[in-house]
Amino acid sequence: EAFIDFSANINPLGPSPQVWPALQAALPRIVHYPCPEGRELKEKLAGHLGVPVEQLVLGNGGAELIYALTNFFAPGRVVVSSPTFGEYGRGILHPPMVRIKLDAGKNFALEPAPFEKLVQAGDLIFIGNPNNPTGVLTPREVVLQLASLAGDRGATLVVDEAFMDFVEHDQSVARDVSSHSSLVVVGSLTKVFAIPGLRLGYLVAAKELARNLEQALPPWRVNALAQAAGLASLADSEHLAATRRIVARERQFLAERLQHLGFSVIPGQANFLLLHGRALGVTGEALQGFLGPKGVLIRLCHSFDHLDEYFIRIAVRGRQENEKLVSLIRDFLREKEGQGCG
Ligand SMILES: Cc1ncc(COP(=O)(O)O)c(C=O)c1O
Known part of the structure; x- marks a missing residue:
């Protein structure tokens, strides 16, 4: 029905029309293992995001990488603004969650002051930009202020940009990872490429962290069809x-x-x-x-x-x-x- x-x-436009023939062409490849870390897709995506390829990790959806980050960092606490996406901080460890309540009276705008008050060493902070479910977009300068705060306090800031591709005047901080070592950006390609059933996501992190995460995660996470769909979608600007x-x-x-x-x-x-x-x-x-x-x-x-x-x-x-x-x-x-x- x-x-x-x-x-x-x-x-709402669905996948790029280029995706269907790309999937047809890739079908015979399912009898082989895909490239373990999706090298070709990584290179194209790095170009699209304007980041060095060594900073990228691909995932079987953004959710896989969100879980992997909490498991990998084993943070003392997870700090989130609230309301937000329910998967932040989930995984095998169940760290204590600190929720900073966004003010409905201020249209749920994210402000740095409450973070300044409570962020401490070992915290893993997650913010969504734009945030789900509010849709509120936080200006890049404010996000970078939080990234600097995280760096100064010995914490890590994860910015979930799953919906950034839909924003007209985008405020992505993916390119700022090079200058903020405590900043990690997670992205989802399932939303914008309309392939949630295929799964595709990525993460941008400092080179050493990206390498360590790649090693901590299993190979072949992104299957041959998802890689083909990702490449076709990226080509259709x-x-x-x-x-x-x-x-x-x-x-x-x-x-x-x-x-x-x-x-x-x-x-x-x-x-x-x-x-x-x-x-x-x-x-x-x-x-x-x-x-x-x-x-x-x-x-x-x-x-x-x-x-x-x-x-x-x-x-x-x-x-x-x-x-x-x-x-x-x-x-x-x-x-x-x-x-x-x-
Ligand atoms: C804010 C946010 N981040 C990440 C995800 C994960 O998306 P996916 O795992 O499909 O890439 C979702 C999915 O609903 C989301 O709403």
Whole structure:
């Protein structure tokens, strides 16, 4: 059954059209082991990111590398801003978690002051930029301020840039790893290349750390098909440019329409939006209860720390689908109003 899925944050354009023939061509290669560390893809990705190839580690999705970092560093504590992606700090070690609460009143903007107060030696700090589920983008200067703080205190800062490719004016710090030895950047290619079922991610770290991590992880993590899809996607810069353009346009469309309907919309810069329906008395569960049977999925957010049942995350999709979502939400609100009057 074809659902319209606003709950997962995948490129609304789908994969580059170049990916399908590349996968066809790569199919016979599944009878061989792939290149252990994905050398060709690494080189192309290094060029794309503007970083030395020796700083790159590829992974079977960004999540694999997020887990690997916590396992590898064995940190005294993991420090995160909250709400954020739930996988930070997970792995075999379960280090104590310190959560810095982002202020909803300030639209969940990340500020360095609370980090300055509590970061100590041995901490592994994770921040998402843009952050999931808020979509809030932190300026590069602020991230670098945190990287310097981590360096000064003997801590490490991991910046998860899984959604940075969707941002129009990107604030990536991948190139700053060379000048900040306590900075690690993790990226996901499953979102922007729309291949979550194939899995592909990367990490940028100081050369020695990248080498050590590569040795700590098993070979052949990125399979032959994922390598082929990655190469084909990277070669299609037009698809990437169109993605950024359309996501920016459609994000604005959705934000305006939903605000007009009475939702509060957090000013995110990613391919998804966080909204809340408290003023309308609309919980995520009530809305999903209406949309689900009509084949439309949204992401309820009460499972995120510090978010209540009124918060809802929706992916930015194509115009037709976005119009359908807005129109169904309008129907829901009318129906709700009618019930209130009756
Ligand atoms: C913020 C964030 N980082 C990383 C990931 C991991 O992505 P993947 O393992 O598919 O590359 C996700 C997936 O949802 C995410 O939301």
